[in-house]
Amino acid sequence: MRDSRNQFRARSAGVSQRWTAYHWGGLTFLVAVICLLAFLAWQIRHYLQDEQKSPVQTILFSGEFEHVSITELERLIRTSQPGSFFALDVNEVHELIEGHPWVYRASIRKQWPHTLQIYLVEQQPVVAWNADMVLNPFGEAFNVAPEPLELPQLFGPGGSETTALEGYNAMQQLLATSGLAISELSLSERFAWQVQLTNGIRLNLGRQEFMDRLQRFIDVYPLLAKQDKPIQYVDLRYDTGLAVGWQQEEENKTDV
Structure with a gap:
């Protein structure tokens, strides 16, 4: 009986030792696998971030643009994002590109294995604003030099860009029916309108009913144009007339 107990204990001890050995062997194998995976992940990450192994070889620009310098934009991208194709931050590039004054909107995506594709929507200059900025068709100002563009000049208080542009568009459309055009438009702090035409005539339209007053000028302009003397200005800030x-008699006025 005692021998049986001793044999059972011996067998139990052997099983326990084998289980312990198996347990530690498995744990050692698991730790080794984890270490290997971590090392491989580090190697892959290092490889992907290495510009020499995975560079951004090509930056493709598309869209219709006239004033945007592609060379300048590519230089900005490569300077701000010197890493690899995988490390390149698309959001940062998007912010950088749309920060350029001539870029209205941009769409950016990566194309495997080494290309960055950029679609540009260029700002559309419509008029110069306060001699140092330009307005797009939505009345949004962007900071470019207006002089080389030879645009109509708009002046007005800060925050009145949309109002001034809408007024300009309405007046220009009305004047075009008579072959006239605006070279300069001013909107005062009190929102009084003054217009300079391309033929040199200055129109004082005042604050109220300025479109009706402009129509009054268009109606009488053929009669004024028949005069021998060139017109310097026309003041339309009257209920009637x-x-x-x-120009040759600056001190004299003719009431019509």
């Missing part, structure tokens, strides 16, 4: 100043 207008006042004309002639």
Whole structure:
């Protein structure tokens, strides 16, 4: 009986030792696998971030643009994102590109294995604003030099960009029916309108009913144009009629 107990204990001890050995062997194998995976992940990460092994070889620009310098934009991208194709931050590039004054909108995506594709929507200059900025068709100002663009000049208080542009568009459309065009438009702090035409005539339209007053000028302009003296200005700030100043007689006015 005692021998049986001793044999059972011996067998139990052997099983326990084998289980312990198996347990530690498995744990050692698991730790080794984890270490290997971590090492491989580090190697892959290092490889993907290495510009020499996975560079951004090509930056493709598309869209319709005239004023944007592609060379300048590519230089900005490569300077701000010197890493690999995988390390390149698309959001940062998007912010950088749309920060350029001539870029209105940009769409950016990566194309495997080494290309960055950029679609650009360029700002559309419509008029110069306060001699140092330009307005797009939505009345949004962007900071470029207006002089080389030869645009109509708009002036007005800060925050009145949309109002000034809408007024310009409405007046220009009305004047075009008579072959006239605006070279300069000013909107005062009190929102009074003054217009300079491309033929040199200055129109004082005042604050109220400026479109009706402009129509009054268009109606009488053929009669004024027949005069021998060139017109300097026309003051339309009257309920009825207008006042004309002639270039050769600056001190005299003719009421019509």
